[in-house]
Amino acid sequence: MPAQPTFRVALYGDAILTNPKWNKGSAFTTAERKAFDLTGRLPYRVNTLDEQCDRAYDQLQSRESPLRKNSFLQSLKDQNYVLYYALISRHLEELIPIIYTPTEAEAISNYSHLFRRSEGLYLTFPHQDSMEEDFLEQIKGRDIDLVVCSDAEQILGIGDQGVGGIGIASAKAVIYALIAGVNPSRTLSITLDVGTDNEELLNDRLFVQLVRQYLPHSLLHFEDFGVNNAKRLLDLYQDKHAVFNDDVQGTGAVTLATLMSAVGVTKSKLSDQRIVVFGAGTAGLGITRQVRDAMVTLDGLSPSEANKRFYLLDRCGLVKASLGRDQIRAGLEDFVRPDAEWADAQANARGEVGLLEVVRRVRPTVLVGCSTVAGAFGEDVVREMARGTARPIILPLSNPSRLHECTPQDANDWTDGRALLATGSPFPPCKMPNGKDYIIAECNNALIYPGLGFGAIVSSSRALTDTMIIAGTQRLASLAPALKDPDDALLPDFGSAPAVNFEVAVAVAEQAIKEGTAGVDWKVEEVREKVRDRQWRPIYGEYVYDPQGER
Numbered sequence: 001m002p003a004q005p006t007f008r009v010a011l012y013g014d015a016i017l018t019n020p021k022w023n024k025g026s027a028f029t030t031a032e033r034k035a036f037d038l039t040g041r042l043p044y045r046v047n048t049l050d051e052q053c054d055r056a057y058d059q060l061q062s063r064e065s066p067l068r069k070n071s072f073l074q075s076l077k078d079q080n081y082v083l084y085y086a087l088i089s090r091h092l093e094e095l096i097p098i099i100y101t102p103t104e105a106e107a108i109s110n111y112s113h114l115f116r117r118s119e120g121l122y123l124t125f126p127h128q129d130s131m132e133e134d135f136l137e138q139i140k141g142r143d144i145d146l147v148v149c150s151d152a153e154q155i156l157g158i159g160d161q162g163v164g165g166i167g168i169a170s171a172k173a174v175i176y177a178l179i180a181g182v183n184p185s186r187t188l189s190i191t192l193d194v195g196t197d198n199e200e201l202l203n204d205r206l207f208v209q210l211v212r213q214y215l216p217h218s219l220l221h222f223e224d225f226g227v228n229n230a231k232r233l234l235d236l237y238q239d240k241h242a243v244f245n246d247d248v249q250g251t252g253a254v255t256l257a258t259l260m261s262a263v264g265v266t267k268s269k270l271s272d273q274r275i276v277v278f279g280a281g282t283a284g285l286g287i288t289r290q291v292r293d294a295m296v297t298l299d300g301l302s303p304s305e306a307n308k309r310f311y312l313l314d315r316c317g318l319v320k321a322s323l324g325r326d327q328i329r330a331g332l333e334d335f336v337r338p339d340a341e342w343a344d345a346q347a348n349a350r351g352e353v354g355l356l357e358v359v360r361r362v363r364p365t366v367l368v369g370c371s372t373v374a375g376a377f378g379e380d381v382v383r384e385m386a387r388g389t390a391r392p393i394i395l396p397l398s399n400p401s402r403l404h405e406c407t408p409q410d411a412n413d414w415t416d417g418r419a420l421l422a423t424g425s426p427f428p429p430c431k432m433p434n435g436k437d438y439i440i441a442e443c444n445n446a447l448i449y450p451g452l453g454f455g456a457i458v459s460s461s462r463a464l465t466d467t468m469i470i471a472g473t474q475r476l477a478s479l480a481p482a483l484k485d486p487d488d489a490l491l492p493d494f495g496s497a498p499a500v501n502f503e504v505a506v507a508v509a510e511q512a513i514k515e516g517t518a519g520v521d522w523k524v525e526e527v528r529e530k531v532r533d534r535q536w537r538p539i540y541g542e543y544v545y546d547p548q549g550e551r
């Protein structure tokens with residue numbers, strides 16, 4: 001049982017009851033009620049946090065649709081942080097799909113209808129002159145460890161959602177607190193709506209300068225930026241600040257861990273795989289590069305040999321040399337297939353080499369979907385793949401659930417139960433031909449980014465390097481249930497995400513210390529305890545009234 005912290009708090013009366021960071025509702029103790037002018041403002045009986053969680057859970061269950069549950073939880077967050085996080089922590093597997101994918105996508109698309117109360121920081125183009133002032137106002141008097149920022153250009157698979165982008169920044173921040181123990185009051189969520197083209201470039205840079213100047217030790221997490229901005233910002237700042245692009249690096253890491261687990265089951269090597277990636281955008285490129293780099297660093301392939309293991313498809317079909325320059329976006333160059341290889345390929349009606357033809361000729365062992373094209377892995381594609389390999393590894397990763405390239409049950413049926421599967425959003429287990437259940441791993445970056453980020457934060461690392469990410473990824477892969485039982489899931493479930501991400505954070509911090517990016521001088525054997533000590537937990541502290549205290 002972690003010790004109860006003591007806080008000196010300057011707010012009292014309605015001001016403390018309406019402040020979600022400090023409010024305890026009916027759990028204020030009798031002594032606190034006297035000290036904070038609350039005796040007449042609350043029902044007499046003092047509740048424990050457990051009692052409050054039980055009551056809130058009952059109230060939640062009376063909301064039938066996932067979206068209504070999402071709204072209820074959002075209101076709870078607006079009222080009482082500790083209760084909100086404590087409740088979700090007690091029902092992680094059930095409630096993560098409510099506050100994150102798939103339900104959060106629906107909440108974001110309905111942002112203006114559901115809007116009740118603002119949260120985080122809105123940096124908007126019409127107010128670009130006051131950007132610095134608005135930023136400083138939000139961080140005044142606060143220690144910030146983590147900035148989660150979205151420009152909302154490509155939210156999950158649902159496209160540009162404008163101001164609703166605050167929803168994904170906040171949801172990602174919540175997951176950091178729930179799964180890794182990042183203190184939510186030391187986190188800032190931002191939505192950037194900064195105009196178009198050149199203005200966008202200029203304002204993005206201005207924004208990053210503000211973070212670097214005023215929060216030099218924070219981790220800056222980019223979420224759901226469009227493909228060009230995602231890469232540009234990462235390339236620009238990777239050596240200058242601890243920046244992290246979740247869709248590129250987080251997705252790359254969790255997919256690499258999934259593949260490490262899957263090749264453990266098939267008793268092959270990563271570098272033996274032929275990998276088809278359908279949807280060569282932010283996530284597709286992030287995955288491809290991460291897995292390619294692992295083939296080089298872990299399996300000893302040369303980079304050019306490793307590049308040849310990949311076949312990328314986008315809107316224009318297979319990415320091959322004869323496509324126009326405008327169709328081969330920056331970053332794909334390493335993976336362009338030579339035309340000669342496809343000279344006698346069957347083009348589809350649009351004159352492109354399509355997925356079925358690629359699968360027929362390449363006989364891939366791995367098929368990854370990050371295209372947002374629901375149903376793109378049809379029966380013909382999956383059966384064709386299953387003809388060419390004994391254990392097809394199929395990862396339909398597009399979110400939310402309705403955009404998946406195929407359902408796990410279909411993939412399972414069409415491969416007679418031979419497929420190794422993981423999906424981007426949660427899915428129920430498949431029924432195998434032998435009647436047993438096959439648990440579908442959720443290959444979502446939320447299974448790893450909290451630990452990666454927290455590892456960088458606790459070690460005060462000035463960067464989140466590729467080697468730190470690899471260390472975290474290997475730790476996650478080592479915890480895969482399929483390593484013990486090949487019929488089990490390829491990744492741990494979200495119920496064990498906090499324990500898993502603790503391990504990831506430890507691995508990342510250890511690596512930061514080893515490679516000299518850390519700002520702490522801990523011995524390696526101290527890291528676990530230090531990480532544990534820094535974890536925030538949703539428990540009530542004891543409050544002492546102090547007019548000079550915190551607000």
Ligand SMILES: NC(=O)C1=CN([C@@H]2O[C@H](COP(=O)(O)OP(=O)(O)OC[C@H]3O[C@@H](n4cnc5c(N)ncnc54)[C@H](O)[C@@H]3O)[C@@H](O)[C@H]2O)C=CC1
Nearest residue numbers: 156157279280281282283314315370371398399424444445
């Ligand atoms: N499971 C996970 O952890 C993650 C899943 N995703 C999901 O992956 C999907 C893509 O996300 P991003 O990469 O951020 O978006 P993006 O827009 O950068 O990439 C999507 C790509 O798919 C391509 N595409 C669209 N229609 C296509 C078609 N008919 N055939 C082939 N390619 C086509 C687009 O041209 C684009 O390059 C989303 O649904 C997102 O939710 C993204 C990040 C993490």
Ligand SMILES: CC(=O)C(=O)O
Nearest residue numbers: 155156157399444445
């Ligand atoms: C999971 C995630 O980051 C996405 O779907 O964009």
Ligand SMILES: [Mg+2]
Nearest residue numbers: 156223224247
């Ligand atoms: Mg994302």
